[in-house]
Structures are given as structure tokens and as C-alpha cells.
Amino acid sequence: xxxxxxxxxxxxxxxxxxxxxxxxxxxxxxxxxxxxxxxxxxxxxxxxxxxxxxxxxxxxxxxxxxxxxxxxxxxxxxxxxxxxxxxxxxxxxxx
Amino acid sequence: xxxxxxxxxxxxxxxxxxxxxxxxxxxxxxxxxxxxxxxxxxxxxxxxxxxxxxxxxxxxxxxxxxxxxxxxxxxxxxxxxxxxxxxxxxxxxxxxxxxxxxxxxxxxxxxxxxxxxxxxxxxxxxxxxxxxxxxxxxxxxxxxxxxxxxxxxxxxxxxxxxxxxxxxxxxxxxxxxxxxxxxxxxxxxxxxxxxxxxxxxxxxxxxxxxxxxxxxxxxxxxxxxxxxxxxxxxxxxxxxxxxxxxxxxxxxxxxxxxxxxxxxxxxxxxxxxxxxxxxxxxxxxxxxxxxxxxxxxxxxxxxxxxxxxxxxxxxxxxxxxxxxxxxxxxxxxxxxxxxxxxxxxxxxxxxxxxxxxxxxxxxxxxxxxxxxxxxxxxxxxxxxxxxxxxxxxxxxxxxxxxxxxxxxxx
Numbered sequence: 001x002x003x004x005x006x007x008x009x010x011x012x013x014x015x016x017x018x019x020x021x022x023x024x025x026x027x028x029x030x031x032x033x034x035x036x037x038x039x040x041x042x043x044x045x046x047x048x049x050x051x052x053x054x055x056x057x058x059x060x061x062x063x064x065x066x067x068x069x070x071x072x073x074x075x076x077x078x079x080x081x082x083x084x085x086x087x088x089x090x091x092x093x094x095x
Numbered sequence: 096x097x098x099x100x101x102x103x104x105x106x107x108x109x110x111x112x113x114x115x116x117x118x119x120x121x122x123x124x125x126x127x128x129x130x131x132x133x134x135x136x137x138x139x140x141x142x143x144x145x146x147x148x149x150x151x152x153x154x155x156x157x158x159x160x161x162x163x164x165x166x167x168x169x170x171x172x173x174x175x176x177x178x179x180x181x182x183x184x185x186x187x188x189x190x191x192x193x194x195x196x197x198x199x200x201x202x203x204x205x206x207x208x209x210x211x212x213x214x215x216x217x218x219x220x221x222x223x224x225x226x227x228x229x230x231x232x233x234x235x236x237x238x239x240x241x242x243x244x245x246x247x248x249x250x251x252x253x254x255x256x257x258x259x260x261x262x263x264x265x266x267x268x269x270x271x272x273x274x275x276x277x278x279x280x281x282x283x284x285x286x287x288x289x290x291x292x293x294x295x296x297x298x299x300x301x302x303x304x305x306x307x308x309x310x311x312x313x314x315x316x317x318x319x320x321x322x323x324x325x326x327x328x329x330x331x332x333x334x335x336x337x338x339x340x341x342x343x344x345x346x347x348x349x350x351x352x353x354x355x356x357x358x359x360x361x362x363x364x365x366x367x368x369x370x371x372x373x374x375x376x377x378x379x380x381x382x383x384x385x386x387x388x389x390x391x392x393x394x395x396x397x398x399x400x401x402x403x404x405x406x407x408x409x410x411x412x413x414x415x416x417x418x419x420x421x422x423x424x425x426x427x428x429x430x431x432x433x434x435x436x437x438x439x440x441x442x443x444x445x446x447x448x449x450x451x452x453x454x455x456x457x458x459x460x461x462x463x464x465x466x467x468x469x470x471x472x473x474x475x476x477x478x479x480x481x482x483x484x485x486x487x488x489x490x491x492x493x494x495x496x497x498x499x500x501x502x503x504x505x
Contacts, residue, residue, distance in 0.1 A: 013430060013438060013445055013447075014294075014446050015297070015360065042297060045162060045164045046161075046294075047158075047427065047431075050435070051435040054435070054436060054438060055438035080300075081359040084359075
């Protein structure tokens with residue numbers, strides 16, 4: 001839970017919504033030596049792929065003092081807008 | 096991120112400013128003229144190659160890895176393309192101003208070499224990725240038409256120099272313009288819109304069936320038009336090509352509606368919204384032209400109809416769509432370059448803060464108003480209205496693009 005809160009600092013720069021509320025983060029697991037993240041993006045070939053992954057690594061390094069951050073971008077299950085939180089939907093004018 | 100898209104986009108912006116500055120300096124006197132003769136060629140090539148094609152190529156270099164999820168085949172070829180193409184354009188424009196055939200021929204050879212390198216680079220990139228869908232096939236077709244446009248232009252140049260196929264010159268001229276305008280720009284804009292619009296509208300679960308229909312109809316329109324010009328049949332064949340194009344446009348506009356219906360973001364940004372509006376307007380014009388020319392297909396080649404259609408297509412749909420997309424592409428490119436590695440850190444600006452949406456919105460309105468006044472002047476054949484419309488269009492265009500260029504200072 002703590003790490004998910006940290007990841008709320010990472011925003012999709014185009015949408016202006018953090019990746020947790022967007023529903024992009026599937027799982028975060030902290031181990032003694034490293035942190036694993038399974039996440040996705042709103043669309044395959046998202047031009048912000050490297051930017052968002054880089055930001056996730058930086059935020060987790062800062063908050064865990066671990067240098068080994070393993071971020072896996074996966075396409076299964078596919079992201080859908082239903083994964084967004086109500087806050088995200090409201091920000092995007094979804095309602 | 097590679098600096099290659101920057102080079103093309105900044106050069107394209109420079110070409111756009113030059114084009115409008117020259118228009119203002121000539122007191123927009125050339126606007127109502129036919130595009131034959133050195134002055135017309137100068138303005139047409141500055142607009143088409145120096146601005147629209149230059150910026151479109153930059154967008155291709157930026158977006159191709161997004162579309163294919165793999166890198167371009169050779170960045171080195173890309174840089175060679177840039178230098179040959181840009182030096183060639185400058186030389187060609189100098190040749191047109193001075194009506195110097197040697198300069199035009201030599202520089203056109205450089206431009207063509209650049210286009211061939213671009214075509215080769217894209218072909219290898221696309222075939223290596225082998226991800227065939229309406230977006231990638233449209234991109235491949237547009238590059239092919241660009242190469243054919245360059246080759247037909249070179250054939251016309253050779254004919255000027257040696258006069259071996261004078262009977263063919265007029266036919267090549269028609270095919271050259273048809274492939275360059277409808278083939279290169281048309282296929283590129285429709286294809287890239289299938290990627291851009293869903294990204295900015297955050298659209299999901301829409302059908303892509305109509306993208307395939309547009310692809311077939313648009314290609315059929317380009318090929319039919321080229322055959323009509325090359326065989327000299329024109330008339331009915333050209334009208335049939337317009338019929339196919341109009342059908343393609345109507346399906347395209349309807350598909351944009353489908354994408355919007357499945358959106359999950361209410362505001363994609365004014366540049367994207369306006370690109371949809373100008374597509375609808377262009378489709379409406381195509382329908383009107385189709386009905387008007389049904390009474391006599393030779394009307395399609397009436398100089399005023401050609402001039403009006405050229406302005407509505409190139410000055411309207413192509414240019415305004417590129418300008419709308421530029422309001423998204425340029426901030427994205429600069430933000431990723433400057434702040435991409437700082438994402439997630441306190442104090443990093445959002446991409447949305449790079450460019451005022453309000454300025455983009457009013458800029459697009461002003462450019463549309465100037466364009467409407469200009470085409471109204473052509474329609475009623477009143478030089479004063481054309482001049483006022485052209486002056487407004489040039490002034491607001493310079494302000495609009497300057498506003499976008501200011502992103503590079505943020």
C-alpha cells in the first residue's frame with residue numbers, strides 16, 4: 001500500500017492523472033533486495049513508455065533506497081477505462 | 096530521443112513562416128493566380144515541400160516507432176535525407192526566383208535523392224516490423240506516392256531540359272499534383288489520425304473495419320485520378336476519382352465519429368478537435384464539388400475550380416490538420432526531450448502546461464476565418480476579398496506558429 005501511494009507521484013504527462021488512479025499498476029511487490037512492478041500502459045506503443053517506466057524506477061528508488069527496481073510492462077490483462085478510479089474518471093471528464 | 100524529428104519540425108516551422116512572410120511581401124498578389132510559372136512554383140513548392148512535407152516527415156520520424164513499436168531502420172539515412180532534402184529545397188526555390196533551369200534541375204535532383212532515401216528507410220523499417228494494419232499500410236502507401244511524385248516531377252524537369260516528351264508533360268503534371276496532394280498527404284493524414292485520435296481521446300474498443308474501407312477507397316481514388324491524367328482521358332474518369340475520394344472522406348469522417356463515441360477523455364485538446372472539424376468541412380466541400388461537377392465533368396478542370404479546390408485541400412484540410420496536430424506533437428517532443436527523465440520528480444511541469452490551449456483554440460479559429468475569407472474571394476472572383484483573407488491568414492498563421500515555437504523555450 002505504501003509503495004502504491006508513492007507511485008501516485010508518477011503522472012501520465014499527457015493525461016495529467018497519476019498512473020495508480022489510471023489503473024496502470026497491476027502489482028507492486030517488495031523483496032529484501034529488489035522491488036518488482038507489473039504495470040501496463042493505456043495503449044501498446046504508447047510514446048510515453050520510457051518516460052513513465054523511468055519515473056516509476058526513480059520514485060521507487062527514492063522511497064525504498066533499493067537500486068534494483070524491476071518494472072515489467074505487460075499487455076495481458078489489457079488495460080481498459082473501467083480500471084480507472086472515480087477520481088481519474090472525473091479528471092478526464094468521463095462522467 | 097533522436098534529434099532528427101526536431102530538425103524536420105523546426106525547418107518546417109521556418110518554411111511556414113517564410114511562406115507567409117513572402118505572401119505578405121508580395122501583398123498576397125499571387126494568391127488568386129494559377130500555379131504555373133516561376134512565381135507560382137516558388138510559392139507552391141515553399142508551401143508543399145518547405146512547410147507541409149518537411150513537418151510531415153518530422154512527424155513520421157517521431158511517430159513511426161510509436162506505430163511499429165520498433166526503431167527506424169537507419170537514423171544515419173534519416174540525417175542524409177534531411178541534408179539532401181533541405182539543401183535541395185533552398186536551391187530549388189532560388190532557381191524558381193531567378194528562373195534558372197540549371198539551379199532548379201540540380202536542386203530537384205537533391206530533393207529527389209532525399210525523398211528516395213526517405214522512401215527506402217521507411218520501406219525497410221515497415222517490412223522489417225511486418226505489422227500490417229490500416230495505419231502502417233496507409234503510411235507505406237503515402238511514402239510510395241511521395242516517391243512517385245518526386246519521380247514524376249523529375250521527369251517533367253528532364254522534359255523541360257530536353258523537350259523529348261512534350262506531349263506527355265501536361266499529363267505528368269496532373270499525375271504529379273494528384274499523387275503528391277491526395278496520395279502523400281491524404282494517406283499520411285488519414286493513417287496517422289487512426290493512431291493520434293484514439294490516443295488523445297483515450298478511445299478504446301472501437302471497430303477498425305471502416306479504416307480498411309477508407310484505405311481501399313482512397314487508394315482507388317488516387318490510382319483512378321493518376322490513370323485519368325496519364326491517359327489524357329480526364330473528364331469522366333476524374334469525376335469518378337472524385338466520387339471515390341468523396342466516399343472515402345465520408346467514411347473517414349464517420350469513422351472519426353466512431354472513435355469519438357468510444358472516448359474516455361472529454362477534451363483531447365483544441366488542435367485535435369479542430370482537425371476533426373476541418374475534416375468534416377472538407378468532406379462537405381467534396382460532396383458539393385461532386386454534385387456541381389456532375390452537370391459537366393469538364394468543370395473539374397476549370398482554372399477557378401482547380402484553384403479553389405487546391406486552397407481548400409492544401410491550405411485548408413492538409414495545412415490546418417498539420418497545424419492542429421503540431422500543437423500536440425511539438426510540446427510532446429520537447430517535453431520528452433527536456434523533462435522525460437525527470438518525470439515523477441517534484442517540480443516537473445506537465446506536458447499540458449507547455450502550450451496554452453486557449454491560444455491554440457483562438458489561433459485555429461483565426462486561421463479558419465482567414466482561409467474562409469480567402470476561398471470566398473476566389474469563389475466570387477474578387478481580388479480585394481482574396482487579399483484581405485490572405486493577409487489575415489498569413490498574419491495569424493505567423494502568430495500561431497510562433498506560439499507553438501515558444502514551447503522550445505519552456
